[in-house]
Amino acid sequence: MKFGVVIFPGSNCDQDAYFAVRDVLKQPVEYIWHQETDLDGYDCIILPGGFSYGDYLRTGAVAKFSPVMNAVSEHAAKGGRLIGICNGFQILCESGLLPGALISNNGLRFICKYVNVRVANNKTDFTNLCTDGQVLSIPIAHHGGNYYADPETIKKIEDNNQVILRYCDEAGNVTAEANPNGSINNIAGIINEKGNVAGMMPHPERAVESILGSDDGKLILQSIVERLS
Amino acid sequence: MAKVNVYVTLKPALLDAQGKVVQGALENLGFDKVQSVRMGKFIEIEVDGNGNLENDVEEMCKKLLANPNTENYRFEIVK
Numbered sequence: 226m227k228f229g230v231v232i233f234p235g236s237n238c239d240q241d242a243y244f245a246v247r248d249v250l251k252q253p254v255e256y257i258w259h260q261e262t263d264l265d266g267y268d269c270i271i272l273p274g275g276f277s278y279g280d281y282l283r284t285g286a287v288a289k290f291s292p293v294m295n296a297v298s299e300h301a302a303k304g305g306r307l308i309g310i311c312n313g314f315q316i317l318c319e320s321g322l323l324p325g326a327l328i329s330n331n332g333l334r335f336i337c338k339y340v341n342v343r344v345a346n347n348k349t350d351f352t353n354l355c356t357d358g359q360v361l362s363i364p365i366a367h368h369g370g371n372y373y374a375d376p377e378t379i380k381k382i383e384d385n386n387q388v389i390l391r392y393c394d395e396a397g398n399v400t401a402e403a404n405p406n407g408s409i410n411n412i413a414g415i416i417n418e419k420g421n422v423a424g425m426m427p428h429p430e431r432a433v434e435s436i437l438g439s440d441d442g443k444l445i446l447q448s449i450v451e452r453l454s
Numbered sequence: 455m456a457k458v459n460v461y462v463t464l465k466p467a468l469l470d471a472q473g474k475v476v477q478g479a480l481e482n483l484g485f486d487k488v489q490s491v492r493m494g495k496f497i498e499i500e501v502d503g504n505g506n507l508e509n510d511v512e513e514m515c516k517k518l519l520a521n522p523n524t525e526n527y528r529f530e531i532v533k
Contacts, residue, residue: 282495283521290518319521326523328464333471373468373524407469 226453228254229267231297231313233288238274238310238430245430246271250446257293264296269306269449272297272313274366274428284327284369285315294320306350306449307422311367314414314424323417323424324382325374330367331407337366339438340405342413342427343393346386349416350452351423354444360397361390361441363427365405370426372408372415379409390414390425456503458511460529462520463494494525507531 228246232239239256246254257264264270277288288294294316301307301322309317317323330336339362344355355361374382382388390413394403404411406426414425429442464470470492477491497519501507511529520527 282518286518286521318523326521328468328524329471331469331471333475375467375523 226252226268226450227266228252228269228271229257229264230254230271230273231257231259231293232273233259233275233277233291233316235277235279236273236275236312238312238428241428242271242273242310242430245433245442245446249433249443250450252450259288259291259293261293262296264293264300264305267300267305268453269308270297270300272307272309272316273430274311274313277312277316280312283319284312285317285319288312288316289320298322301417301422304419304421306453308351308449309422309424310428310430311365311370311426314426315369317422317424322422323415324378324387325372325415327369327426328371328373329369330371330405333368335366335368336370336405337364338405339364339432340413340427341393341395341397341403342390343397343399345388345391346416348386349389349420349423349448351414351416351445351448352389354448354451358397360393360395361432361444362439363429363432363442363445364438365427366431367406367426370406370408372412372426374409382415383410385418387415387418388412389416389423390427456501456507457532458499458501458507458529459532460497460499460511460515460519460527461494462497462515462525462527463492465524465526468524503533
């Protein structure tokens, strides 16, 4: 299988994602410039973290009109795998490929630290190597990671098992204290209805070797390979 | 040429963290009559006034300037 990592002006986790796929997962991977319009041949597209187009106006608002995003939408519509990490998640919400939106963290601080997330659904393309309820240690680094959707949407995605990760404490308890940014119901990652598009605020690509502090992020990325192999 | 003023604000249901910080600062300054502060964006657009300007600006707001999930918008056309 082949991965593609999209680079927007302002992407800054593209090389981390590339490294994680090539050097840790040992899978073929290529960079995709934001002006590309053809994504044939890629099995999984990664929208990496960063500040696409400076995130002026709103996070992800300008990126959604990049030439590459038409091809990204087509890739998703055809059932191809797509994962947005941090700014990539924000872009997927802005584009309507995932429900909801990400607003400023409660407290308005940029937060950069390891957090614990609990796997809420291990039957997905992105979590199948995890056990249900497993606690993963993965870092976050964001100012606008506060997941928001209207109550109707929240009910729909929860009933449909579309929440894949929730912020929790070390023991796996989903508590208000363990919520770093104010996200509704501690939501840290979701998938779309079809299950082929995922978005998450924590950075799995930054937690792929124990020397980095954790290799739990590898489970997320390796799950994609597992499902497609 | 027409000028359009667009105002984008967070929906009332959302916590406006920026507004809260400013509200706290105003209270610290002794302005204890302040009940609430909401902050938003002000976008000034100069545009060729031909055609259906109202519809065009509506489209601009829906497509790019505001996120319908989280924000409300209003605009005024200043000739």
